Amino acid sequence: MNNEKIIIIGGGVAGLSAGIYALLSGFEAVIYEKNSIPGGECIGWNRKGYHIDNCIHWLTGTKKGTELYDVWKTVGALSDDTEYAKIDSFYTSTYEGKSVTLWNDLERTRRELIAVSPEDREEIEKFIQAVEYSKQCLFPAGKPMEMWGIKDYIEMGKNMADFPKVMKEYGKISLEEYSQRFKSPLLQKMMCDYLPKSYAAYSFLVSYATMADGNGNIPLGASLQLSLKMEKRFKELGGKICYNANVSEICIEKKTVTGVKLIDGTFDKADYVIPAVDADVLFRRFLPEKYMPKEFKVAYDAPEDYPATSGFQVAFAVDESFVHLETVFIDIEKLHVGSSDFDRMYVKAYGYDPIFVKDGKQVIQTCITQTDSDYSAWKNMNPDEYRAEKERLVREVEERIAKAFPELRGNMEFLDAWTPLTYERYCNAYHGSYMSFVTTPAGKQIKSKGRLKGLKNLYLAGQWVNSPGGLPVAVASGKFAIQRILKSEKRSINI
Numbered sequence: 001m002n003n004e005k006i007i008i009i010g011g012g013v014a015g016l017s018a019g020i021y022a023l024l025s026g027f028e029a030v031i032y033e034k035n036s037i038p039g040g041e042c043i044g045w046n047r048k049g050y051h052i053d054n055c056i057h058w059l060t061g062t063k064k065g066t067e068l069y070d071v072w073k074t075v076g077a078l079s080d081d082t083e084y085a086k087i088d089s090f091y092t093s094t095y096e097g098k099s100v101t102l103w104n105d106l107e108r109t110r111r112e113l114i115a116v117s118p119e120d121r122e123e124i125e126k127f128i129q130a131v132e133y134s135k136q137c138l139f140p141a142g143k144p145m146e147m148w149g150i151k152d153y154i155e156m157g158k159n160m161a162d163f164p165k166v167m168k169e170y171g172k173i174s175l176e177e178y179s180q181r182f183k184s185p186l187l188q189k190m191m192c193d194y195l196p197k198s199y200a201a202y203s204f205l206v207s208y209a210t211m212a213d214g215n216g217n218i219p220l221g222a223s224l225q226l227s228l229k230m231e232k233r234f235k236e237l238g239g240k241i242c243y244n245a246n247v248s249e250i251c252i253e254k255k256t257v258t259g260v261k262l263i264d265g266t267f268d269k270a271d272y273v274i275p276a277v278d279a280d281v282l283f284r285r286f287l288p289e290k291y292m293p294k295e296f297k298v299a300y301d302a303p304e305d306y307p308a309t310s311g312f313q314v315a316f317a318v319d320e321s322f323v324h325l326e327t328v329f330i331d332i333e334k335l336h337v338g339s340s341d342f343d344r345m346y347v348k349a350y351g352y353d354p355i356f357v358k359d360g361k362q363v364i365q366t367c368i369t370q371t372d373s374d375y376s377a378w379k380n381m382n383p384d385e386y387r388a389e390k391e392r393l394v395r396e397v398e399e400r401i402a403k404a405f406p407e408l409r410g411n412m413e414f415l416d417a418w419t420p421l422t423y424e425r426y427c428n429a430y431h432g433s434y435m436s437f438v439t440t441p442a443g444k445q446i447k448s449k450g451r452l453k454g455l456k457n458l459y460l461a462g463q464w465v466n467s468p469g470g471l472p473v474a475v476a477s478g479k480f481a482i483q484r485i486l487k488s489e490k491r492s493i494n495i
Helices: 013-024 065-075 106-116 120-136 152-159 163-170 173-180 185-193 201-213 222-235 279-286 294-303 372-379 382-405 420-427 469-489
Strands: 003-008 028-034 044-047 050-053 091-093 098-103 238-241 247-253 256-262 267-269 270-277 310-319 328-336 340-349 359-370 413-417
Touching: 003 152, 003 256, 013 028, 013 065, 013 270, 013 469, 044 222, 050 222, 050 310, 050 359, 050 413, 065 469, 091 185, 091 201, 098 106, 098 185, 106 185, 120 201, 120 238, 163 201, 173 185, 173 201, 222 238, 222 310, 238 294, 247 279, 256 270, 270 469, 279 294, 279 382, 294 310, 310 372, 310 382, 310 420, 310 469, 328 359, 328 382, 340 382, 359 372, 359 382, 372 420, 382 413
Parallel strands: 003 028, 003 270, 028 238, 091 328
Antiparallel strands: 044 050, 091 098, 247 256, 256 267, 310 359, 310 413, 328 340, 340 359
């Protein structure tokens, strides 16, 4: 048994993944987590006896046979008998009394879109074909790409033969630009509803393709349960997780990382340290900023090209009989949130999972996207202004939902509201972001090799290692960090 010790900072999905793979490779593993529960941003909480989910709208990697599925299975998040929500669509968009749905069945979507806008038939056919091609864009979770050989690239080329066509046509245009190819105002709205309109168009195509391919299901039990399953797996393998344990510094001697110092002054020695935290925290709190890689500096200095995405969110309890397709985008009277004005928002009904249902009522939620300038607006409020603004927006959001769905008027019980500052406080999230830097046509995708120049024994994990982040990047990054350590020790990376 190898007695080398790995300290992991952060008990989110990336940290738990790194811990599990470390234990499977024979290392001792200790996780320091600043909160009292695992999961980081992959959690939920209870209000008035109702469970509110914070994370999984769909989980990439639920399709058996994919490399990512194998990772989720190894870390205990999924199993071959995992039950998934019975959802057959991505979302529905409404506009001026008409609606259109992106079904998981692409042929059904094609027929519906053409029926709504026959004049867009040619562009609709191209859209469906691009989504079909985008099914080939599977996250490579076998090993880090710098360890790939010629055979790996040949295999990827075979499996993704058509996807380069998608990148060529949709990789350098924003969703807003792409939407203008359609004549129908409803289809224009639909294309910009789910992701911010500044996103590169291919991001949306890949997201929809994930759902349409059966590779983006929602496990029953919600986000927190997924994190708790990973924690259970980590502990069963012999790992130690320390909660309410705030790291203050990563300790360095002669360009070699030696361990971590906790906020109470305690030093814990380690052979390796894996920070699975927000990159902003890593380079501006745990380490001297001189270690920040150039691509991160570029991103932090150009928020318009590398936006951070957060949201203002509200949850209500409504009657279980409120049955609409799970996610519906609606027109709304102008709403000012943060520093921006919005004329669209969505309502998502969570009745698809018993965990969100109580006493004949279900949870519904909405999220209004916030970016860097919105975050600044929230940050500049004093505590009284902040509370008053949240209360105002809750009333405004409730009124807009009631206008779109009159049967809910007077029948909505407010549960909770949260802002970008909630993510910042709870998760140390840069500008309250729940993803990594957004991939826009003007920005380059961040792809870190998980090492920092001039530092030994430190390996990075977490969603910020690869944009646009999210759960697939997080869980794979934990595995990749351990494989990089194994390679440095000239051991097999097959774990």
